[in-house]
Amino acid sequence: MRCLVTGGAGFIGSNLCRRLLKDGHDVDMIDDLSSGHESLVQDLGFLRVDRSDCHYSPGEEYKKFFLGDFANDYLALSRIKNKKYDTVFHVAAIPRVPYSVDHPYESNETNVGKTVKLLESCIDNVSRFIFSSSSSVYGTAELMPTPSFCKKDPRSPYALQKSVIEDYCSLFSKLYDLDTVCLRYFNVFGPGQFAGSSYSTALSAWCHATKNGTTLRSDGDGGQTRDLCYVENVVHANVITSQSSKGFNGDCYNVCCGKSFTNREILQFMKERFKNIDVHDAPWRAGDIMHTLGDFSKFTKEVGYEPIVEFWDGVERTLDWWNL
Secondary structure, three states: OEEEEEOOOOHHHHHHHHHHHHOOOEEEEEEOOOOOOHHHOHHHOOEEEOOOOOOOOOOOOOOEEEEOOOOOHHHHHHHHHOOOOOEEEEOOOOOOHHHHHHOHHHHHHHHHHHHHHHHHHHOOOOOEEEEEEEHHHHOOOOOOOEOOOOOOOOOOHHHHHHHHHHHHHHHHHHHHOOOEEEEEEOOEEOOOOOOOOOOOOHHHHHHHHHHHOOOEEEEOOOOOEEOOEEHHHHHHHHHHHHHOOOOOEEEEEEEOOOOOEEHHHHHHHHHHHOOOOOEEEEOOOOOOOOEOOEOOHHHHHHHOOOOOOOHHHHHHHHHHHOOO
């Protein structure tokens, strides 16, 4: 498979690139490093290319790290239009919910406007477009566990932007016969997720604090529950979706584990594991959703997804990555 990963130097994108290369696929990635970290892919052997590299030919072979905007005609879109890829994994986004609240226009330009441009370039040029969506499209879900047919109710510009692109994917499949599929991630955690990341879970923040000997923050009474999904499950979901013989028409699937844990449980584990940590109680975070729990049965039935790493195993692997 020949593939392009947008946001390839980010938390999820870097893990996806690593798996695709391990499986022997031809991979290019693009990232503007606005929230990604080049250190996450330095060992993978990508050749870094930016617009100033005048000797670079868009027709050259793979394993390129294009430094720049995923909607840049020279760096990414020209390769797509020259039919260099079978699959585009669109992971890149401006993920910061507070930023989207403060800057709805700017975040919309990237998360919607530029993504539509990327979608347009894929018409008649790629076999499949896989979009990294989010469980945030459900808002405060009406059903728990939340099935993928649950009514969407986005509560932030970021969530709305994800929802809008899901609708665009469905439209592009119907109007242009472009095979598109949307994967709704639930509370992803694992190696490569820095505490300052916009996607950071409480676990990554607590690992960072423990590593640096600073105070762990506990919001509210700790009763929030999360369907925490180890990043390898998300990578697995992308891979099996790219390999599926099913034709997709903007179909949406939950990528989750179907189990939830309270912040209180996880914090208690950290206290027992690391005896000298200090915890600071903080107010509830404004707009924080109390509970998430996904139903992935549709994904299992239609594509064969099952989580391959359980939560506590993922916690141990995450602690190893932090050298804790």
